[in-house]
Amino acid sequence: MHQNLDSRIQTLLKQKNWPTLTKIQEMSFPSISNGNNTLIIAPTGYGKTEAAVLPLFNQMINEDVKPVAVLYITPLKALINDLSLRIDWWASKLGLIVNRKHGEVPQKEKNLRLKHAPHILVTTPEGLEIDLDWASKFRDFYKNVRWVIIDEVHELINSKRGSQLAILLERLKYFTGRDFQRIGLSATVSNENLVADFLFGSSDRKRSIIKLEGKRDFQIKVKKIDNGSWEDAASSLISSIEPPSLIFTNSRFSTERLHEELEKLGQKDVFVHHSSISRDLKDMVEEKLRKNQSNAVICTKTLELGIHIGEIKKVIMFRPPPSVSSFLQRLGRSGHSVSGTPNGEIISMFDFDVLESLALCEMAKKGKVEKPIVDNSLDVVARELLGHLLQNQETKLEDFYKIVTGARAFSNLGIKTFMRMIDCLEANGLLKKEGDVLKLGPNFFRVWRFNREYKTIWCKDFSEFFSLINNNDTFSLRFEGKVIGEIDAVYVYKHIRVNDVIRISGKLWKVTRINVNKMSLDVVPENSRKGEIPIWRGENISKSYMIAKGESIILKEGKIDKKILDDKAYSSIKELTDFYKEKEIPFPSNSTIVLEKRDEEWVYSAIIDERISNTIAHIMLYLTSKRYTLSTYARASIYGFSIKGSPIDLLQELKDYDEEKMKAVIKKAILRSSLFIATLKEIQPSFGRLGRKIDPERDKFIVNEALRQTLRKYFSVKGTISFLKSIREEKISIVTYGGETPIGDAVVSHVPIRPWLIDIVESIYEALKGGAYTSSELAEVLGIPLKSLENKLKQLKKMSDKYKISSFIDVDSKEVRWVLVDDFQNIVNSDDYFTSFTPSNLEETFIALLKSADRESQIELIFKPKDIIQNPEDIKRRIPFEDIGELRVIDMNEMSYSTPLKFYGVSRQVIAYILLNATTYIQSVKFS
DNA sequence: GACCTGCTGCGGTCTG
Numbered sequence: 026m027h028q029n030l031d032s033r034i035q036t037l038l039k040q041k042n043w044p045t046l047t048k049i050q051e052m053s054f055p056s057i058s059n060g061n062n063t064l065i066i067a068p069t070g071y072g073k074t075e076a077a078v079l080p081l082f083n084q085m086i087n088e089d090v091k092p093v094a095v096l097y098i099t100p101l102k103a104l105i106n107d108l109s110l111r112i113d114w115w116a117s118k119l120g121l122i123v124n125r126k127h128g129e130v131p132q133k134e135k136n137l138r139l140k141h142a143p144h145i146l147v148t149t150p151e152g153l154e155i156d157l158d159w160a161s162k163f164r165d166f167y168k169n170v171r172w173v174i175i176d177e178v179h180e181l182i183n184s185k186r187g188s189q190l191a192i193l194l195e196r197l198k199y200f201t202g203r204d205f206q207r208i209g210l211s212a213t214v215s216n217e218n219l220v221a222d223f224l225f226g227s228s229d230r231k232r233s234i235i236k237l238e239g240k241r242d243f244q245i246k247v248k249k250i251d252n253g254s255w256e257d258a259a260s261s262l263i264s265s266i267e268p269p270s271l272i273f274t275n276s277r278f279s280t281e282r283l284h285e286e287l288e289k290l291g292q293k294d295v296f297v298h299h300s301s302i303s304r305d306l307k308d309m310v311e312e313k314l315r316k317n318q319s320n321a322v323i324c325t326k327t328l329e330l331g332i333h334i335g336e337i338k339k340v341i342m343f344r345p346p347p348s349v350s351s352f353l354q355r356l357g358r359s360g361h362s363v364s365g366t367p368n369g370e371i372i373s374m375f376d377f378d379v380l381e382s383l384a385l386c387e388m389a390k391k392g393k394v395e396k397p398i399v400d401n402s403l404d405v406v407a408r409e410l411l412g413h414l415l416q417n418q419e420t421k422l423e424d425f426y427k428i429v430t431g432a433r434a435f436s437n438l439g440i441k442t443f444m445r446m447i448d449c450l451e452a453n454g455l456l457k458k459e460g461d462v463l464k465l466g467p468n469f470f471r472v473w474r475f476n477r478e479y480k481t482i483w484c485k486d487f488s489e490f491f492s493l494i495n496n497n498d499t500f501s502l503r504f505e506g507k508v509i510g511e512i513d514a515v516y517v518y519k520h521i522r523v524n525d526v527i528r529i530s531g532k533l534w535k536v537t538r539i540n541v542n543k544m545s546l547d548v549v550p551e552n553s554r555k556g557e558i559p560i561w562r563g564e565n566i567s568k569s570y571m572i573a574k575g576e577s578i579i580l581k582e583g584k585i586d587k588k589i590l591d592d593k594a595y596s597s598i599k600e601l602t603d604f605y606k607e608k609e610i611p612f613p614s615n616s617t618i619v620l621e622k623r624d625e626e627w628v629y630s631a632i633i634d635e636r637i638s639n640t641i642a643h644i645m646l647y648l649t650s651k652r653y654t655l656s657t658y659a660r661a662s663i664y665g666f667s668i669k670g671s672p673i674d675l676l677q678e679l680k681d682y683d684e685e686k687m688k689a690v691i692k693k694a695i696l697r698s699s700l701f702i703a704t705l706k707e708i709q710p711s712f713g714r715l716g717r718k719i720d721p722e723r724d725k726f727i728v729n730e731a732l733r734q735t736l737r738k739y740f741s742v743k744g745t746i747s748f749l750k751s752i753r754e755e756k757i758s759i760v761t762y763g764g765e766t767p768i769g770d771a772v773v774s775h776v777p778i779r780p781w782l783i784d785i786v787e788s789i790y791e792a793l794k795g796g797a798y799t800s801s802e803l804a805e806v807l808g809i810p811l812k813s814l815e816n817k818l819k820q821l822k823k824m825s826d827k828y829k830i831s832s833f834i835d836v837d838s839k840e841v842r843w844v845l846v847d848d849f850q851n852i853v854n855s856d857d858y859f860t861s862f863t864p865s866n867l868e869e870t871f872i873a874l875l876k877s878a879d880r881e882s883q884i885e886l887i888f889k890p891k892d893i894i895q896n897p898e899d900i901k902r903r904i905p906f907e908d909i910g911e912l913r914v915i916d917m918n919e920m921s922y923s924t925p926l927k928f929y930g931v932s933r934q935v936i937a938y939i940l941l942n943a944t945t946y947i948q949s950v951k952f953s
Numbered sequence: 954g955a956c957c958t959g960c961t962g963c964g965g966t967c968t969g
Binding site: 100101102127128129135136139149150151152155156158159160161162163180181184186274275276277278299300325326327329330347351475486487488489490491492493494496560561562563564565566567775776 | 954955956957958959960961962963964
């Protein structure tokens with residue numbers, strides 16, 4: 026027992042039946058009591074929370090502390106609920122008030138805190154954001170904060186959420202005017218000083234890092250099943266399950282699919298847990314785990330960290346996890362107590378799964394974990410500046426600059442960049458600059474709206490201001506008013522119809538109603554039919570460079586740990602290595618590339634950082650789509666890269682680029698990638714730039730920032746340059762092989778990256794210039810499938826502002842031809858198409874029915890071809906709306922039996938020509 | 954064919 030502990034706390038320890046403090050609690054006590062900023066590193070289940078809280082209680086009960094004295098921040102709502110109960114057990118007995126705050130805390134409970142201000146407040150980073158920015162009344166209690174505890178720091182450090190929190194802490198310090206003590210709790214990390222820097226920011230306190238080496242002991246078995254067989258996977262799972270087991274997968278789809286197979290095999294009490302299942306159902310599953318009423322739960326990352334889920338006998342990973350840290354987190358979910366040894370198993374589907382599993386074990390045993398990369402995104406800075414202005418109405422420019430640069434993530438933020446950001450925010454009306462004083466601008470509440478009714482596609486609900494987490498649109502599934510789960514909106518539009526049966530949360534549901542406005546599907550349970558598992562589209566989960574490193578070690582040193590492999594796994598890895606030995610080709614590595622050609626696809630296998638593969642793949646895709654064909658794709662992974670459709674070996678060309686040329690090409694390639702477009706879309710609202718139209722000159726700052734973020738996250742310019750340099754200097758050798766290799770298989774098993782649509786738009790525009798073509802002709806010329814081209818043409822016709830296109834009927838061949846609006850007049854006058862715009866009877870009367878693009882207004886025009894030829898401008902004047910959505914032309918004399926000729930998305934500029942074309946066509950059909 | 958996380962405060966009015 027710690028001699029410095031107050032007797033009241035000692036009594037409570039006895040009540041809890043804790044004979045001693047745990048080791049980590051003992052270790053951190055002096056440093057926390059001394060007022061040092063302290064980072065505590067230990068695996069889950071070692072009593073980190075009490076390690077942080079007990080020394081604080083010890084001080085609090087002996088001093089007269091004012092609320093809020095302790096701020097406890099943690100990333101999950103479920104953790105808040107858990108922790109506040111756990112802390113309250115001590116606090117209530119010591120006369121201290123605990124309060125929790127997150128989005129699902131009932132309003133009643135939230136209101137309590139103004140009457141009885143808590144000494145300890147447990148909340149999320151977003152909760153703190155809301156309070157500082159917006160809680161005008163409660164905010165004053167924050168002036169008393171003396172201690173801030175940040176839980177699960179390792180979860181936050183890599184993300185925008187983390188840098189948001191880092192700035193918030195600096196804002197809090199500015200607000201309190203006090204250098205409060207900071208305490209961080211973290212799982213094992215590789216670079217603890219970096220984590221400490223991130224956490225302690227501008228604080229001048231002494232720092233200590235208290236670390237309990239987690240045991241690297243674990244039991245692991247690697248199994249292998251037949252390629253891609255879900256049946257095999259399920260029967261293998263059954264033989265592996267030791268109730269209660271956790272089965273981790275890498276996709277929501279796999280959880281549902283495995284559950285389906287297990288059910289077929291008669292398995293009972295197996296449940297599904299992932300982010301698209303409603304909170305209620307997830308709670309139910311967690312409860313089953315805690316009460317030991319389940320044989321197994323199949324889950325995604327949702328159960329990787331966080332709340333206590335009871336004693337797990339065994340952790341099964343269906344296919345290897347994407348990083349060492351996630352491998353350890355997952356493994357750590359079993360043998361949760363201090364003494365237990367984690368017990369786990371990896372089920373491999375492919376031979377490279379076995380290789381990855383071996384690599385994960387190798388790196389984990391050596392204690393190699395991924396290094397965190399601290400996020401320094403400027404949309405976070407912008408958001409924090411606006412929040413600071415919500416709080417203070419105004420701020421001096423240099424004051425806020427000092428606050429931001431106090432956060433370690435932004436200590437390198439130059440004043441020039443900062444000023445460019447200010448200018449951008451001002452240009453978009455989020456800020457007003459008066460001398461060196463900043464105020465909120467007029468557009469702030471246009472971007473973040475209170476009233477949902479006025480919401481347009483681009484503006485955001487006010488509540489979203491406080492969060493930097495980005496989401497796709499989803500439909501919720503409802504049964505009797507209760508939410509079951511969620512499905513991507515795109516998937517609903519494309520695939521779901523009434524009476525379809527969907528499989529989600531391991532159960533079948535029949536769709537009875539699709540409510541597009543409310544974005545919900547009404548469903549009822551269904552038992553008789555087979556259900557379709559929805560596909561949730563997410564971001565590619567990239568594989569850690571640690572896996573690539575581990576694989577290199579294993580292959581170079583021939584270090585295959587037989588003990589952990591089952592027979593099938595061993596023979597699959599043996600076959601893989603034997604292949605290369607027998608064919609006398611070197612194994613792909615970071616110094617050897619094996620090149621093979623599969624049909625039109627150049628496959629380069631190597632074992633390298635995925636970001637290098639991704640960079641090269643994007644450059645090759647850019648060059649191929651620009652020079653040769655749009656019918657192309659590339660692939661990238663830790664197993665190398667590939668390109669389809671290039672007539673030449675592009676790597677030979679790339680290796681001779683100098684650094685400058687390389688950087689320029691990389692930039693062009695990335696600006697066209699969907700990764701960049703998605704990043705741009707994500708950060709736009711933070712800078713107040715609404716709407717689709719991004720102007721590369723006017724919005725230079727935003728474009729550059731999106732580019733920088735995309736580069737940092739998915740690409741490696743430095744790595745690629747040095748990789749190519751090594752090829753040039755022949756430090757990396759390239760071996761060509763005439764057949765198909767196993768690692769080549771791994772390369773082509775990855776999802777193809779296709780050219781971004783913007784390329785297609787430009788190419789269509791280029792191809793159309795000066796001519797009139799049918800869609801099949803265009804598809805042929807551009808090398809894209811006819812269907813995708815036709816879709817694109819229709820879209821273009823509607824949205825076109827830069828690329829205006831139109832179509833007419835070629836009267837001679839009865840085909841539709843596409844043409845640029847700007848070329849229309851020349852086409853009409855050309856010899857080729859002149860006859861398509863020359864009605865045989867100029868005196869005949871026609872009716873044109875026009876609808877506006879928004880379908881709000883509709884008019885009817887009666888005309889003769891003669892009128893149009895004599896005065897083409899007049900017809901334009903007679904149309905009261907700007908955009909014509911639909912045009913129908915009817916022959917007045919034959920109204921009763923002729924079907925009207927329809928045109929969609931007609932540009933006003935060419936309406937006269939289209940009317941002539943329509944009448945010519947109708948007459949030609951009539952007389953033939 | 955691909956993970957996860959979060960999301961107004963405050964005071965006033967109305968209803969049973």
